Amino acid sequence: xxxxxxxxxxxxxxxxxxxxxxLCQLVRELRPGMxxxxxxxxxxxxxxxxxxxxxxxxxxxxxxxxxxxxxLRELRRxxxxxxxxxxxxxxxxxxxxxxxxxxxxxxAYLGKPYDLDDLRQRLDRxxxxxxxxxxxxxxAVADTVESFLERMRPHNxxxxxQEAVLVALQxxxxxxxDFAELEELLAxxxxxxxxxxxxxxxxxxxxxAPCLGxxxxxxxxxxxxxxxxxxxxxxxxxxxxxEPRLAELAGQLGHQALRTARLASWxxxxxxxxxxxxxxxxxxxxxxxxxxLRSLQEWLxxxxxxxxxxxxxxxxxxxxxxxxALRAQWALPLELRQVISAYYALGAGVxxxxxxxxxxxxLLIELPADAAPASLAGERTVRLLRIDPDLLARAPRHAVxx
Numbered sequence: 171x172x173x174x175x176x177x178x179x180x181x182x183x184x185x186x187x188x189x190x191x192x193l194c195q196l197v198r199e200l201r202p203g204m205x206x207x208x209x210x211x212x213x214x215x216x217x218x219x220x221x222x223x224x225x226x227x228x229x230x231x232x233x234x235x236x237x238x239x240x241x242l243r244e245l246r247r248x249x250x251x252x253x254x255x256x257x258x259x260x261x262x263x264x265x266x267x268x269x270x271x272x273x274x275x276x277x278a279y280l281g282k283p284y285d286l287d288d289l290r291q292r293l294d295r296x297x298x299x300x301x302x303x304x305x306x307x308x309x310a311v312a313d314t315v316e317s318f319l320e321r322m323r324p325h326n327x328x329x330x331x332q333e334a335v336l337v338a339l340q341x342x343x344x345x346x347x348d349f350a351e352l353e354e355l356l357a358x359x360x361x362x363x364x365x366x367x368x369x370x371x372x373x374x375x376x377x378x379a380p381c382l383g384x385x386x387x388x389x390x391x392x393x394x395x396x397x398x399x400x401x402x403x404x405x406x407x408x409x410x411x412x413e414p415r416l417a418e419l420a421g422q423l424g425h426q427a428l429r430t431a432r433l434a435s436w437x438x439x440x441x442x443x444x445x446x447x448x449x450x451x452x453x454x455x456x457x458x459x460x461x462x463l464r465s466l467q468e469w470l471x472x473x474x475x476x477x478x479x480x481x482x483x484x485x486x487x488x489x490x491x492x493x494x495a496l497r498a499q500w501a502l503p504l505e506l507r508q509v510i511s512a513y514y515a516l517g518a519g520v521x522x523x524x525x526x527x528x529x530x531x532x533l534l535i536e537l538p539a540d541a542a543p544a545s546l547a548g549e550r551t552v553r554l555l556r557i558d559p560d561l562l563a564r565a566p567r568h569a570v571x572x
Contacts, residue, residue, distance in 0.1 A: 179205035180297070181224040183215035183241070184259075185233050186407045187325050188468030191318070193228055196290060201297050210325055212236025216244055223250050225298050226277075231260025234402075242274045255296050259284050315469055315480055319488055322465045323495050329361040329460030330467075331409045332424050333417075339404050357384055358428050360457045362400055363450055366391060368500035369399060380503035383446030408467045415481070416463045416470075423460050427453050430513075433567055434531040438524065440561055447524050451509040452531060454502075458493020459485055465492070490514075516550065526555050534567040543567070 180197050184190035194206040207224070209215035212233040219227070227245075231238035238258050245251040255277040260267070263281040271279055278292050338352045356362045363384045370387035371380060381387050388396045403409060411417040431452030438448035462484060470476060497507050511517070512525035513532050529551045534543065543562035546552050552562070 179207055179222075179224050180226045180228065181207050181209060181215060181218055182228045183209040183212065183233055183238075184228065184230040185211075186230070186468075187322055187327055187465070188472055189230075189407075190325075191321055192286075192472060195313075196286075197228075197293065197297065200290065200294055204297065208325070210234075212238070212241040215241055219245060219251050219254070220248075223254060225255075226293075226296055227254055227256045228293075229256055229258050231258055231262060231282075239271060239274070242271070242276065246274055257289075257292065257296070313474070315466070315474055315476060315484065318469050318472075318474065319462070319465060319484065319492075322468065323488070323491055325499065326461045326465050326492055326496060327406060327408075328364060328464070328496050328500075329457050330411050330417075330420055330464050331361055331404055332359045333410065333421070335359050335362065335400075336404055336410055339401065356400060358424075358431075358453070360424070360427050360453050360460060361403060363453050364457060364496070364500060364502065365399060365403060366396055367450065367506070368502055371503050372501050380505055382444070382503055382506050383450045385446055408464050408471070411463065411467050413467055413470055415478075416467050419481075420460055420463050423456050423463070427456050427460075429569075430455055430531055430535060432569070433534065433565065434527055436566060437527045437530060441523065441527065441555065441557075443523050443527060447506065447509060448527050448531075451506060451513065451524070451528050454497075454506075455510050455513040455528070456489075456493075457496060458489040458491070461492045461496050462489045521554070523555065526551050530555065530557070534562070534565055537567065539568070 182190050182193045182197070184193060190208050194208060197204055197206045204225075207218060209218055212235040214235075215227070215229070215233070216236060218224075229238040229241060233241065236244065238260060242256055242258065245254055245256070257278045257280065258271060258276040259280045259282060260271075261282045268279065277296055280289065280292075332355070335352075335355050338355050342349070342352060366384060366387040367381050370390040373390075381390060391399070411420055431449045434452035435445045435449040437443075438445045466476060466481065466484065497510070505522075509522070509525045509528050512521065513528040516525070516529055530546075530549075533546055533549060533551060537543065537546065543565060544559050546562060547559060
């Protein structure tokens with residue numbers, strides 16, 4: 171096998187999933203026979219390059235983990251990748267930044283947002299000719315929102331941040347924000363909760379017990395690191411949804427998540443169970459819908475169209491898959507994932523009581539307003555929990571505040 175056949179793939183390491191998807195599609199358009207491999211962060215890209223040197227590397231300058239410059243610097247230290255052609259795309263285009271990068275010999279150094287036509291011409295010059303004929307237009311299957319979402323699902327970036335959190339962070343930077351108030355807002359945000367629990371659970375010095383709640387995660391990470399992570403989330407693309415209909419739905423889903431979390435934690439408190447775990451699971455039970463809305467915003471950003479019927483169908487058919495992919499991608503603790511899953515259905519086998527609480531929370535929320543909670547007495551969840559009917563009647567199933 172020739173050397174060119176062994177390395178006939180392009181590695182795309184880009185921080186914004188829809189941009190990464192656009193770059194992969196662009197390479198396939200220019201070289202229909204070329205394999206394209208995405209990487210979500212700098213460390214993953216470095217490991218892929220060590221295993222097999224690509225023909226070309228397209229790097230986001232602002233990658234998580236190793237940023238684009240650090241990644242390029244690491245690649246230039248090793249013989250097999252010293253001459254690897256790299257296209258670096260960065261938000262830092264000032265003179266000092268350019269001077270720092272030049273000794274690393276990128277094949278191209280482009281600013282954000284990149285010009286698509288200019289990038290197409292540069293890639294056409296850099297890509298191997300053997301993988302496809304340059305300049306020949308080949309018919310392509312028209313992209314659809316379904317195919318776009320299917321590609322995005324395994325590496326979606328999660329939910330947008332709540333508007334109140336974004337505003338509070340802006341005020342904090344200006345010195346006009348009560349930090350205690352910001353902490354309260356962070357505790358209501360599904361994306362913040364999921365991300366901080368993920369980082370705390372997968373850190374180098376993992377605790378003996380899994381991290382199952384935001385308060386525990388923040389204690390473990392410390393105030394400074396927690397705020398840094400939240401700020402990074404706020405700086406990501408589409409942390410705020412610009413499309414009004416998607417933003418409206420995100421607000422409604424955030425309201426529902428908080429209502430679920432508070433009802434679940436109320437029940438846990440009455441039953442002397444893990445209140446923090448139930449609150450976190452309740453807050454994260456619909457993060458799939460929120461993550462889907464963010465990916466739909468990326469679909470619109472890439473030039474796609476979306477009507478109300480498409481939107482509702484995507485929410486019905488794809489939200490669960492987005493939620494599962496996100497919880498696995500962020501490696502949330504298994505105990506937390508099991509309790510979240512129990513909100514929708516009880517599996518077979520032994521269930522921890524917090525999982526039963528989440529399932530009961532859904533039953534109470536979905537109960538018609540004119541129906542008595544006592545009507546749930548025959549449900550499996552209620553029987554397993556052995557709940558007093560009076561407690562069901564007192565449950566604040568319509569309240570968010572408190």
